[in-house]
Amino acid sequence: MSDQLLDRPPELVVKVEAGEATARKTASRRKMRQTAFIVAGWIAMVLVWEFGSWWFGARILPRPHEVVLEMGEILGNGNFASDFTASVLKTFAGFGVAAAVGAPIGYLMGRYGYWRAFFHDGVTIAGTIPAIVYAVMSLIVFGLSNLGPILAVALVSAPYVALNVAEGIRGVDKSLITMSEAFGRSAKQIRREVLIPTIVPFVFAAIRMCFAVAWKVEALTEVFGGRNGVGFQIRTEYQLYSISGVLAWMFLFIAFMLVIERLVLAKAEARLLAWRPEERSTAL
Amino acid sequence: MAVLTVRDLSKTFNVGTPRASRVLDNISFEVQGQTFVSIVGPSGCGKSTLLNIISGVEEHTSGDISLKSDQGGDARMGYVFQDPRLLPWRSVMKNMMYVQDELNEETTARARRYLDMVGLAKNADFFPGQLSGGMQQRVGIARAFAVEPDLLLMDEPFSHLDAITARGLRAQLQDIWAQSKKTVVFVTHDVVEAVELSDRIIVLQPGGRIYEDITIDLPRPRRQSDPTVATLQAEVLARLEKMKAATQVAAPVA
Numbered sequence: 001m002s003d004q005l006l007d008r009p010p011e012l013v014v015k016v017e018a019g020e021a022t023a024r025k026t027a028s029r030r031k032m033r034q035t036a037f038i039v040a041g042w043i044a045m046v047l048v049w050e051f052g053s054w055w056f057g058a059r060i061l062p063r064p065h066e067v068v069l070e071m072g073e074i075l076g077n078g079n080f081a082s083d084f085t086a087s088v089l090k091t092f093a094g095f096g097v098a099a100a101v102g103a104p105i106g107y108l109m110g111r112y113g114y115w116r117a118f119f120h121d122g123v124t125i126a127g128t129i130p131a132i133v134y135a136v137m138s139l140i141v142f143g144l145s146n147l148g149p150i151l152a153v154a155l156v157s158a159p160y161v162a163l164n165v166a167e168g169i170r171g172v173d174k175s176l177i178t179m180s181e182a183f184g185r186s187a188k189q190i191r192r193e194v195l196i197p198t199i200v201p202f203v204f205a206a207i208r209m210c211f212a213v214a215w216k217v218e219a220l221t222e223v224f225g226g227r228n229g230v231g232f233q234i235r236t237e238y239q240l241y242s243i244s245g246v247l248a249w250m251f252l253f254i255a256f257m258l259v260i261e262r263l264v265l266a267k268a269e270a271r272l273l274a275w276r277p278e279e280r281s282t283a284l
Numbered sequence: 285m286a287v288l289t290v291r292d293l294s295k296t297f298n299v300g301t302p303r304a305s306r307v308l309d310n311i312s313f314e315v316q317g318q319t320f321v322s323i324v325g326p327s328g329c330g331k332s333t334l335l336n337i338i339s340g341v342e343e344h345t346s347g348d349i350s351l352k353s354d355q356g357g358d359a360r361m362g363y364v365f366q367d368p369r370l371l372p373w374r375s376v377m378k379n380m381m382y383v384q385d386e387l388n389e390e391t392t393a394r395a396r397r398y399l400d401m402v403g404l405a406k407n408a409d410f411f412p413g414q415l416s417g418g419m420q421q422r423v424g425i426a427r428a429f430a431v432e433p434d435l436l437l438m439d440e441p442f443s444h445l446d447a448i449t450a451r452g453l454r455a456q457l458q459d460i461w462a463q464s465k466k467t468v469v470f471v472t473h474d475v476v477e478a479v480e481l482s483d484r485i486i487v488l489q490p491g492g493r494i495y496e497d498i499t500i501d502l503p504r505p506r507r508q509s510d511p512t513v514a515t516l517q518a519e520v521l522a523r524l525e526k527m528k529a530a531t532q533v534a535a536p537v538a
Contacts, residue, residue, distance in 0.1 A: 179369040182339045182361070183383040183431065193382055197373040275373040275411040 062244035070248035079233075084256065087229040090146060091218045094153020098210065101154070102161030103203075109162065110169025110199075119162070127159030131213060135221040149221040149229070156217050157210035164206035168199030201276070204269045211265065215257050286351060286359040286435035286467040287316040288338065293347035295333055295492070307333050308492035310347070315484075316354065318465040322478035325488030325495075326528070331471040334488075335439050338469065339363055353434045362428030362466075364438040368420035370412040370427075377408040380427050391430075398426040401460050418449035425453070429460060438470040442477065451508070454480060458505050475524055479517045480506050487527065495527045 046064050053063045062070075074080050105123065108115035131152070138152040172195055180190045222231020230253045237245030295308040307330035315321050323331050336342035337349065339361055353359040362383075370379045380395035381387055399405045402422040404415075412420050421441060428436055442450035454477060461468065461481075472478050478485050482500050489495040498520060506513050 175365070175367065175369050176371060178341055179363070179365060180382075182341050182363040182437075184361075184385075185383070189382075193371060193374070197371070200373075273373075275413060277413050 060243065062247065066244050067247045067251065070242075070244045071252055074245075074248055074252060080252075083229055083233050084252075086146075087149075087215075087218060087222065087231065087253070088256070090149045090222075090229065091153055091215050094150045094214060094218065095157060095207075095210065097150065097154035098157035098161050098214075102158035102206075103165050105158075106162040106165025107169060109166035116166070123159045123162050126155070127163065129155075131156050131217045132220065135217055135224060138221055139225040144225050144227050146227075148225060149218045149231075152217050152221045153214045157206075157214050160210045160213075161203075161206045164202040164209075165199055168202030169195065171202070172198045200272055204265070204273070208261070208265060211257070211261060215253070219253060285317055285354045285465070286433075287314075287354055288359075288435060288467070288469070289314045289348075289350040290338075291348040291350075293334075293337070293349060294345050295330065295337060295342075296345045299345060306492060308337075308344070311488075311492065311494055312347075313486055313494065313497065315467060315469060317467065319484060320461060320468045320470065320482045321484045321486060322470045322472055322482040323486050323488060324472060324475055324478045324524070326490060327473060329488040329490050330492035331473070331488060332439050333492075335437050335469065335471050338435075339437055351435060355434075359434035360431060362431045362433030362436045364421075364424050364428045364436070364441040366440045366443055368412065368417075368424040370420055370423055372412050375409050375411055376404065376415070376423050379412065379423060380408075380430055383427055383431050385431075394432065395426075395430045398430040398460075399423070401429075401463075402426045402456060418445055418453065421445060421453065422456070425457060425460070429464060429466070433466060436466045436468045438468060440472050443472070443474075450477075455505075455507070457481065462504060475521045476508065476517045479520055480508060480513060485520065487524065489527055489531050491531075496523060498523070 049061075049064050053061045058066065105119055109119050109123070110116070134152045134155040135148075138148040138155070142148040142151060176194050177190060180194060185193070219229070219231035219234065222229040223235045224231075226232035226235075230249055234246050234249045237243075237249060291312050293308055293311045294306065296304055296306045298304045307328075311334070323334060325331055333342060337344045338351065351359045351361075370376075371382060374382065376399065377395065380399060381392065384391040384395065396405060396408070399408055402425060404419060404422055404426065407415060407419065412423070415423070421444075425441065428438075442453055445453065458481065470478070470481060475485075479500055479502075485496075485498040485500060486494055487496040487498065500516065502512060502516065508514065508517075
């Protein structure tokens with residue numbers, strides 16, 4: 001029951017509760033309809049794939065069930081876990097480097113005009129360079145080592161992190177800082193209680209944006225010159241002319257990244273940003 | 285309680301530039317003891333600037349300002365702003381505790397007591413976004429009282445609220461003040477509000493000078509429906525009209 005209901009007369013509470021029940025039913029129906037459309041979308045994708053398979057021939061585009069069987073084989077294979085772990089660790093390591101470099105730059109850009117002037121053009125240019133250029137450059141610098149994909153992910157992600165953190169800092173509500181100063185709060189308390197919570201939504205936006213790009217760059221770098229990882233396996237399958245193998249590795253990687261995005265990032269975001277009205281309405 | 289002494293205080297914005305503008309001009313007054321003082325004046329006469337200078341958020345250009353606790357030592361301050369200024373990511377209770385110097389059982393109990401006094405004890409775990417504007421402002425008032433300030437500064441705390449909510453909160457403020465008896469400096473442009481709440485009204489005129497210092501000697505609690513209060517409100521309002529006419533005549537024609 002909402003807080004406003006607590007002070008209302010009983011007959012009004014009954015009416016409002018009935019209204020809330022109707023609203024819940026409508027929301028439930030809307031959710032079911034949405035789920036139906038999601039399922040329909042998946043079925044349509046499989047049908048298009050089947051049609052493509054028939055049109056091009058299964059040798060060029062294997063049928064969906066062949067790829068599913070291949071995925072099963074890969075999952076049963078002992079190398080799967082090690083290749084997968086290698087790719088995921090490289091992606092996260094790249095993220096870590098991007099956060100360590102991008103967040104302080106973003107803080108300086110958001111807080112001080114001179115630092116903004118200093119970094120702005122460089123960060124903007126870094127953000128517009130195509131990911132494939134970073135992948136190739138990383139391979140030229142580090143050769144066939146694990147550092148190549150890590151650097152590529154870091155270079156792609158750092159500008160996003162910096163720009164989002166800068167925007168977050170610039171968006172800090174000055175009146176909350178004045179309030180804190182009027183009550184004698186220290187600079188450390190203001191940083192912890194006002195600045196950091198303000199930039200959290202922006203950091204999440206940066207993470208989600210980076211995540212969408214980073215794992216693709218990581219796999220791409222491994223395709224070009226990795227010694228392990230999902231990208232390396234995709235290249236191996238390609239050299240064996242096993243299209244179903246290429247697709248199976250690709251789908252497994254996509255599935256894993258979706259799980260991380262939906263179950264880890266989305267949940268963490270909902271928990272940390274529970275104070276926002278939009279998060280509360282999603283949670284209902 | 286606090287002893288606040290302001291001597292020849294002036295404030296000029298953009299000093300040394302063509303855009304320099306003086307908002308406070310040689311202001312002097314003293315406030316001490318269990319006193320509720322209102323600073324009244326038209327928009328732009330420097331009321332909020334004066335409060336910001338007293339709180340230390342803003343620097344003054346010249347003059348002296350001294351704030352001591354009547355127990356000796358530095359005075360503690362509480363501040364109620366025009367808008368509630370609550371941290372949206374912290375619950376009501378955590379907002380109350382954010383301004384406390386120490387987190388212990390005593391300060392927690394005190395915060396709960398003041399939340400209870402403004403009728404929001406049951407909303408302690410709510411986020412500010414889950415409360416109405418009036419409820420949020422009540423949290424702001426409770427937060428300021430809960431630091432047990434020697435001096436409480438209030439900057440038009442009811443100006444953003446509808447008339448009925450503001451009236452209820454004024455009554456609530458009178459009750460809390462009657463129990464705590466803090467030294468209060470209250471900024472408002474509403475003369476009716478000032479008469480209802482204050483022991484003394486300092487009227488600022490455009491240009492930032494003190495026009496008049498009026499003592500309000502009426503028994504408490506005061507309610508707007510009381511004819512004595514209404515008569516005095518009309519009298520003070522008439523004086524302000526007179527001031528307005530005088531300052532308009534004195535002002536150069538653009």
